[in-house]
Amino acid sequence: MLKNINPLLNADVLYALRAMGHGDRLVLCDTNFPAHSIAKQTTLGGLLRIDNTSTAEATRAVLSVLPLDTFIDDAAMRMEIVGNPKEVPPVQQEVQAEIDRAEGKSWPLVGVERMAFYELAKKSYCVIATGERRFYGCFMFTKGVIPPDVQY
Template sequence: MLKGIDPRLNAEVLYALRAMGHGDVVIVADTNFPADSIARQTVYGDLLRMDNLTSAEAAEAILSVLPLDTFVEDFAGRMEVVDKPDEVPPVQAEVQAVIDKAEGEPRPMISIERFAFYDFAREAYAVIQTGERRFYGCFMFRKGVIPPDA
């Protein structure tokens, strides 16, 4: 354990989040996502895990240390429900609330069609699989910057 670091963040996840640069993407995936096979194709190349956490719990821990990109519209995204792109299931509403709290204002995620999300994930920096069992608990976060002290 480290002082001031969310204990839900393990060493491997912290390492990957720290290694990411501005604009790099991390995928937060549910238990049904083909996480291992897709993670092998990412920059990091290995699957990271945050077992026994919901997507919202994992997002809350991740966003406690990861700034979201403020320069782009696709700073965060959610996997669309098949044939219902405007539907926002409870798991996605929970993560949206976590994002809004971390950002200090409402900032809606973009939606990404399911197969486009898989393709997008293959180009990501890393994939983190959670213990989320609800469908469509898959998200992307684009790393922003931390400004210098004034």
């Protein structure tokens, strides 16, 4: 156990989050996402897990240590509902609230069509599967930077 680290962040997840560089993307997904097959195609090459939790709780844990990229408009993305891309179900509303809380401001999720989301996921750094059982609990976050303590 570590101080000030969310206990959901196991050693493998912490390693991946620390190893990611600016602009690398991670996928946080529900139990229906083809996590294992897509994870094999990512930079990390294997599936990570934060089991027995919702994607909102996993988002809170991940964003407690991961800065979002402020240089792009789509640093936080959600999988769109097939046939109703504008609908934002409760699972996505909960994750939106966690993003806004972590960033201290409104940071809207960008919708991505389902098949396009799968293709982007294959190019991500890693996939983290959660215990989320609600449909469309799939998200992608792009790592930003932490500025130096002293500005030059």
